Amino acid sequence: MQPEAEARSILGPTARLLAAGATCEVHTDGKRVLRVAHGPEARLSSQAGVMRALSAAGVPVPEVLEVGLLPTGRVFSLESFVAGDDAGPSREGWADLGRALGALHTLPHAGFGLLEDRSGALHGIASTPADGLCTRLKAWPLNGGRLSAQPLIHHVPDLAFPLAALEPELWQVAETPSALCHTDLHAGQFLWQGGRLAALLDFGDAAIGPPAWDVASVAYFHGWNAAELVVGAASESCDQNAALFGLLLAFHRAGRAAEQGRPQRLAESVAFARSCLNRLE
Helix, strand or coil, rough: CCCCHHHHHHHHHCCCCEEEEECCCEEEEEEEEEEEEEEEHCCCCHHHHHHHHHCCCCCCCCCEEEECCCCCCCCCEEEEECCCCCCCHHHHHHHHHHHHHHHHHHHCEEEEEEEEECCCCCCCEEECCCHHHHHHCCCCCCCCHHHHHHHHHHHHHHHHHHHHHHHHHHHHHHHCCCCEECCCHHHHHHEEEEEEEEEEEECCEEEEEEHHHHHHHHHHHHHHHHHHHHHHHHCCCCHHHHHHHHHHHHHHHHHHHHHCCCCHHHHHHHHHHHHHHHHHH
């Protein structure tokens, strides 16, 4: 069965493709959203569990209507459709995001790293904090590689000395108390209406690790000023741990940019690494 026919079997004849990503295809009929997994990496069952728990906590997320199997054996999830506008976030909108992340970070969980794709308890697939981070991040020093071999350092060798001096602190931030984190808070993960948060989206990369992970993710994609607004509402802080985790994120993003041949993204990771170092001075 072709993807379009699969979507129509659930949504009916008005189904249309919204997006095709690395882990799933997304279709809509204007009232509902259908995600169809390419494989287990989509983690649609665990995503649904996170969204249902957040909805119960009052966080704006799409309503999960159904999770099941198509006749082809592919997993699907069906959600309510949430509309946004082009206004972007206001200060109050960033505070809405902070409260949403604060609720996410307090959900009961066990283990570390990316979630096991199952309904019920939210359980990471790794047994130690460092191993948990490695299920999601390819970041020095956690990846076991040499500092000199990292794409970030290839691009800006002058960062090697200050980053080498921070190796003990980078290991320590990996061991800080854990929470369930979103981990990938780029602009496509939010819907805004009138400047307020209408929906927080896409928990396929949700992982158990330090809450500083989400603080650093907001800062990476939206700047440290936005991160300050978010953490104030989350009753968390834009502290040294956020800057240290930001360095792990910069290593990871630089590695991905190098693999994908995207020099602009490599430059962005370098600029963010410098901003984290400045905050640690």
